[in-house]
Amino acid sequence: MRCEIEFTLNGATTQWAGEAGRKLLDVLRDEFALVGVKCGCREGECGACSVLMDGVLVNSCLVAMGRLQGCEVLTIEGYRLTERFKVLDRALANRSAVQCGYCIPGMVLAAEALLAACPRPSDAEVRRGLSGNLCRCTGYNAIAGAILDASKEGEGLW
């Protein structure tokens, strides 16, 4: 079933036409070249494709394009222009929390969703916030620590 929709992509009003059941993940990567959105599993198991839809964390592999009419989608490419991103970026670098990096765009957006809802999370809350994002390199400790650092250093931003 084809559809024509209008949605906001990283701040820009965007028209799109195509199959309503197409995965947002595929459209972001293949049609808009937003390849910071990573494809890990295509079934909601890994979180690498996480984006914010109307400010809410979702797996873009499990969102059909027809769902997006009137929505705002933010990918890592849009988020990296924010002050909040700079704080998270620095915190991750300081802890050497990024190894292969494949999970990190999703991790960063999961961190943003967490901190937006809960600006000073506990370690357990951070781990719960990241629980849908798999990382096969780091063992998570450095990532969780970096997010706790960011929550302190970004005082007032969240």
Added chain:
Amino acid sequence: MVNSMVQTPKGKEGDTLAPKTLEAALASLAQEGAIPYAGGTDLMVAEDERRPFLFLHNIAELQGFSEDDEYYRLGAGLTYTRIMNDKRMPALLVEAASQIAAPAIRNAGTIGGNIANASPKADSALVLVATDSLVRLVSAAGERVIPIGQFLVGRQKTTRRPDELLVEILMPKRWLADYRFTKVGGRKALAISRVSFAGLFAAESGVIQHLALAFGAVEDTIVRRPQIDGLLIGKSVEEARALSEEWLAAWDAAITPLRGRVSARYRKQVCLNLAAAFLKSRLESTD
């Protein structure tokens, strides 16, 4: 389907892609045999972008929550996150919802979708079966309210007609005070249940008033056997203790686990352990 090939549904007000009213959605369902799309978290696992989805997120009737003396009334489109964050929700359901998948899935996945997808491993559906909840199905022709056990009839199989929409879930309030929910999974998050268990218990003056067990992820449908639990209802704690082996043997005979990622034997044993432990703890606390 023919209709949808001819015209391109536009994403604008009053359209057929994401209707704003229940009436419009039901009219679409009656004509086109569209596939209701709630959160998409189960539907979108399949790689078929040509399916004729009907997006339900704009329909206010599916987002409601209310309660009366008898029931919690949950809109089928409530996400797990909404359920978890709403203090009015029954604790048993909140507990089950908070153990489903991970935040991004809970933000999109809905309780109605969890039922309509008809997986025997569906954790919120387990709670609804254990509580003998009802589902309200609405079509352009009318509506019906049926026990969830008559709705979920097999793996990915429900008695929903193609023109019907699951609109509301009615969860009885009566026996919710004392419950146990246990999800046995391989990890803390993003776990598909190996076995899931929900138990409800009530006693008054040392006499068992209510006992309801349900097991998920063991057969093609969630298992609930009121006649087995009925063996102990109306009995004193002492009588129930004397009957507990018979009760457990009846559950042993009733559960026929499928071999999945874990063995049938393991599943059966875990079910029986959970059942026995639940009864024992409740009989002890009633003494």
